[in-house]
Amino acid sequence: MTQGRRRSETRTPSIFWALALMILPVINLAVRFKITDADKFPRAGAFVMAPNHFSEIDPVLMGVVSWKLGRAPRFMAKASVFTIPVIGWMLQKSGQIPVQRGGSVRGSEPVKAAQRLVERGQMVVVYPEGSLTRDPGLWPMRGKTGAVRIALERGIPIVPVAHWGAQEIMPRYSKRLSLFPRKTVLVKIGEPLDLAQFRGRNLDPGTLNEATTLVMAAITQLLEELRGETAPDKRWNPAEHDQKETGRFEA
Template sequence: MSQHTSEKTPIFRFLAVLLLPFMHLVARYRIHDGDRMPKTGAFVLSPNHYSEIDPVVIGVVMWKLGRMPRYLAKASLFKYPVLGALLRASGQIPVERAGAMRGNDPLVAARKIVDDGLAVVIYPEGSLTRDPDMWPMRGKAGAVRMALEADIPLIPIAHWGTQLVMPRYGKRISLFPRKTIHVKVGDPVDLSAFRGKPLDGQALVTATALVMDAVTALLEELRGEKAPAQRWDPSKNNQKETGRF
């Protein structure tokens, strides 16, 4: 994509008309260090995840910063006629929630987006955090795998306040009073030790831990408190994980 070509294509402008008025009604957005998000070129954006409305919030933030999001989205969402059409038109990538993909690996589909110089949002936790206090839990390898295989930056980002708009596991949006959502963009995670080397299981685990450390540090700044020394691990707390990556 040309350096001077806006990513705000007609489909994203249409989505903005649909979503932005409502999202601005329910919340104001305070973006910290937004200049750290690359203005051009491909990158992976890795946010924390604790509310079903998180992807919309991140989409609003990216719109404000001039970049358009492409998500690895639940394949079931594509089955709804209108929603599915909008997801496909805006370049979102369907991901099956359980078992192997019947078609291509979704990261292969994401690679096409990366080749076009666009941004891919990959939640490193794979699903809503199970941590009781909504700190980031153990991560999965999808984000670092994408960044390393495509040799692109991985940008951590954290937000806090979204839970006031829609609680974790909640289905209803709180309209009033208007909430404030704080968002902080981080510097690219230093993955230089892993680039150009075989991506075995241990390398991916170690690199993913660096990403989770970066996201957690940003969230600590927003919350003004320290995260637990031990990151929540669903497999050790008798909780089933639903995310594929």
């Protein structure tokens, strides 16, 4: 069966139907999505979706975008969320991946779980920044290597995605939602990056950081197009700023 004729994941009965029934009515009332280049979003097969991250509401919005484009989203999510009654059970049943704060990426259970999704031809959403950006202008900060490690180890593409508008619904670090009046969220899908130039190389820190830099550059360019602005020349590096604030370097 060809990719174009394969049945959409959203049409296959699953626990995602229950999640969509709870989430979509509220989001559709509160948010108007304007998705550019939706045809670049793979409708079948395994891939890593790599969006920018600047609001706590981002995973919900990106999950809805994925669903609207015909894919069931599976995220790496904070392990603490899985302890919440009912919600934690639904997250586990829908294949979401718990990540312990401060846990190592290399050889970790989250990466192994993501690889199992890949083996089943499913997508996995990984925020390359690892947390909400700390850049004052909400531009993507320096990325971490988990997304490219999964892509390179499994030989699958990364699809960079940028979105803008979530800060109007839930500002960074805020716990307060502003659902009305209805907000517009702009989304731009990038060309899948297959990272072919890095295959066959040792996945040492140098290779992984080089590949991650390309991914972050692609996400940033998409965001520049959405915002009609130019990002700072130098990407925000949390480690450098922590060093300046504490007067010491922490590895």
